[in-house]
Amino acid sequence: MSVTIRDVARASGVHISTVSRTFSAPHLVNPNTRSRVLACAEELGYRPNRAARALITGRTYNIGLIVADIANPFFPPLIKAAESQARKHDHHIFVADTNEDPALEEEVVRALAKQVDGVLICSPRMNNALIEQLSREVPLVVVNRQIAGIPAVVMDVAQGARLAVEHLTTRGHRNIALLSGPRGSWTSREIRRSATATARAGHAELTVIGPNPPTEVGGLTVAEDVLRAGASAVLAYNDLMAIGLIEGLLTAGARVPEDVSVVGIDDIMLSRLTRPKLTTVATPTAAAGRAAVDMLLAHGDDRRSTAHLHLQTELVIRDSTGPGPGPHSPADPGYVSVPGGVAS
Amino acid sequence: MSVTIRDVARASGVHISTVSRTFSAPHLVNPNTRSRVLACAEELGYRPNRAARALITGRTYNIGLIVADIANPFFPPLIKAAESQARKHDHHIFVADTNEDPALEEEVVRALAKQVDGVLICSPRMNNALIEQLSREVPLVVVNRQIAGIPAVVMDVAQGARLAVEHLTTRGHRNIALLSGPRGSWTSREIRRSATATARAGHAELTVIGPNPPTEVGGLTVAEDVLRAGASAVLAYNDLMAIGLIEGLLTAGARVPEDVSVVGIDDIMLSRLTRPKLTTVATPTAAAGRAAVDMLLAHGDDRRSTAHLHLQTELVIRDSTGPGPGPHSPADPGYVSVPGGVAS
DNA sequence: GACAGAGGTGCAACCGCTTGCATTAATTGT
DNA sequence: ACAATTAATGCAAGCGGTTGCACCTCTGTC
Incomplete structure (x- = not known):
């Protein structure tokens, strides 16, 4: 035929x-x-026939891309960028969705291992030991997790969380809530670590609420907890949770940002379009997707390539944050307020 | 090794x-x-090793999934559902993004043909003849396009457009604008056909504006045209354009829905979260993804399986539509207004 | 006790392609 | 004029599996 x-x-x-x-x-x-x-x-x-060729050359010209949830708006830009970059190098991409399930992550990597040249694991939920083991079976690049000896592309969310919390403390917020992300998330731990330190430095109290599912519903359901904790500002693990939280706060009769300021992380497309427009930490997801593919293709065979690429994040100040009850810090933070218009 | x-x-x-x-x-x-x-x-x-097995059995246990733009929020739920359904049947999914480019669609199908059991083409932009030709080279299932002899899953947007336009005409809108989608889109043609007929039946005038890129920017840039046309209501090719349009209208000083009513299509997650919440035609994208995979796996070899599956759409009335300048129709349309809360 | 049949396993060809080696023809050096 | 290169191609093994066929060993049957 x-x-x-x-x-x-x-x-x-x-x-x-x-x-x-x-x-x-x-x-x-x-x-x-x-x-x-x-x-x-x-x-x-x-x-x-590439499969036949792969049988003998060992190169499949395929890449596996594993994400926790395709429908989470954080991932599509990353997937798109990775796919585009891969095809630029004549590679095809297998996409797998693990539904936030660590066990499924392992299973999928193993299932894909034989028919790809390498696997990109984005925001893995499994533990480091398992990742190290898998990386012995198939070339791996990890996005948003740092593990010694495993090549990785990480967004510097610690820096982003610091900027966000400083933004809040300098504007007089003394009681800040942190909505943490899903269990097993390295990013969530980083945010927590950085936010805690920054809050302390800014003489503010930080209440951690979580872990939570990284979704709108995750944010919505903790609105009560936030109000009960008496926080005047909240940093959420991601924009989706922040948006859900705002929804919940408004429903409960609290005003945003007058009563509660909310900051998200990721700067997904949505955050420009909600009302109030969301103040958030922009993470370069498309760049991460491209970089991860490049990294995978670059050090092809020579393992031991243990490069870690750090990508900067930045604070985008929009309308969901306002002054808090405490005194303003006299120091002008000097952040540039980016208007929440439509991207070019 | x-x-x-x-x-x-x-x-x-x-x-x-x-x-x-x-x-x-x-x-x-x-x-x-x-x-x-x-x-x-x-x-x-x-x-x-699946590739080795495929060499002799002819079954790869892979499926190709081709979409115009992964980052368009319409697609991720479809991709997610398709991937999940495929894996339930032990298949893996190649995802390819064609950037709305018909030529790329063809190229990608051909590139993938040898290493998949079949290809799902979602909202294809290429012409029918080409699709027919490709379907002779590899089993194909098309989503959102009807072609004789090619198995397809289509959302009944014609019905959706009818409901939307009736909703507008019965509430007194006499001058309606239709923002059409990208050139080559079957969906866009269907919407136009149905909307035109329905507008005529409702004694309203319909102005077609387009074709437009199916994005937020596509909607934003025609806000001026909409105002100039004097339309009191707009039906957009998709939610993204509708949201962009609203942004543009608000910027230009028009109120939504007081001055202009806006209806979208797709009911993407975003539409519940913008202000005003968007009235839109809900399309069952996840169901379409699942059904398309099932269809592909079902009639595996026996071509000639020319099933066309039609999926119902429904109008979700939220806050972006209001009464028009004309007289209300006495007939109660009887649509159920769905509150724009958070999905369960 | 011979035989048919069934159950279980091995043999070897083959899927579509790559690649080391052998073969042949053409070119170069001396 | 002849050996030594070099260029171009053919040959065949093999990548990791599958599968039709042959073979062997039991049972059960008459």
Whole structure:
């Protein structure tokens, strides 16, 4: 049914090995022969079978991309960028969704291992030991997690959380709540660590609420807790939770930002469009997707490549944060307020 | 490096064919042998190489999924559902993003053809003839397009557009604008056809503006045109455009829905969260993703399976539509107004 | 006791392609 | 004029599996 290398060989009167070389080592075949073969291939619509080639070369030209939840708006830009970058290098992408389930992460990596050149694991929920073990079975690049010896692309959320909390403390907030993310999230731990330290430095109290599912509902359901804790400002694990929280706060009769200021993290498209527009920490997700693919393709075989790429984050101040009850810090924080318009 | 069927055969003292049968035809091997083989396989961590198997069986257990833009919020729920359904049947999914480029669609289908059991093309932009041709090279299921002889899953947007326009005309809107989608979109043509007929039946005038890119920016940039056309209500090709349009209208000083009513299509997550909350036509994207995968796997080989599955849409009335300048229709439309709360 | 049939396993070809090596023809050096 | 390169191609093994067929060993039957 499908046209194979033999069909092309027959049509052009050469041995299949010559056809093979025409595609994978053109300099070894006579220019005349080459063009004849190419003409026949073109006419027959021949495309090399990559799986067959992979069997012998060991290179599949496929990449696995594993995310916790495709429908979480944080991931699509990353997936899109990764796919685009991969195809630029003639690779295809398997996408798998683990539904925030660590066990499924392991299973999927193993299932994919044989048919990919490497796997990108985004925001993994499994533990480090398991990741290290898997990285011995298949080249791995991890996004949003730092593990010694495993190549990684991480967004500097610690810095982002620091900027966010400073933004709040300098504007007079003394009682800040932190909505943490899902259990097992490295990002969540980083945020917590950084936010705690920054709050202390700013003479503010930080109440941690969580862990929570990283969704709108996750934020919505803790609105009560936030009010009960008497916090005048909240930093949420991600924008989705922040938006859900705002929804919950408004429903409960609290005003945002007059009564409670809310800061998210990620700067997903949505945050520009809700009312009030969300103050948030912008993370370069598309850049991370591209970089992760590059990293995977770059150090192809030589393991031991243990590069860690850090990507800057920045605070985007919009309308969901306002002054708190405490005294303003005299020091002008100097952040640039980015208007929440439509991206170009 | 990787453990193969031969390693397992050696470890368990049987021929490779017995190992092979242990996995692909267990009833042919003695229960004792089978359990011994399975034990060895387990211990060695053996996983059959699917690419090698595919070479001889012709079944790859892979599916290609092609979308115009992963970052368009319409697609992620569909991708997620398709991936989940595919994995339920032990299949993996290649995702490709064509950036709304018809030529890229063709290229990607061809590139993927050899390593998948079938391809799902969502909202294709290429022409019917090309799709028919491709469907001769690889099993195809098309989402959101009807072509004779090609299995398809379509959302009944014509019905949705009718409901939307009736909603507007019965509330006194006599001058309605339609923001059409990208060139080549079957959905856009369907909407236009249905909206035109429904507007005429409701004694309203319909102005078509477009084609437009199916994005927020696409909606934003035509806000001026909408105002200039003097429309009191707008039906947009999708929610993203509707949201962009609202942004543009507000910026231009028009109130929504007091001055202009806006209806979107798709009911993406965003539409519940913008202010005003968007009235929109809900399309069952997740169901479509699942159904498309099922359809692809079901009629596996027997082509000629030309099933067309139609999925109902429904109007979700929220806060972006209000009464128009004309007289209300006495007839109660009887639509159920769904509050725009958070999904359960 | 010979034989048919069934159950269980091994053998070897093959899927589509790559690649080391052998073979042949053409070119170069001396 | 002849050996030594070099360029171009063919040959065949093999990547990791599957599968039709042959073979062997039991049972049960008459």
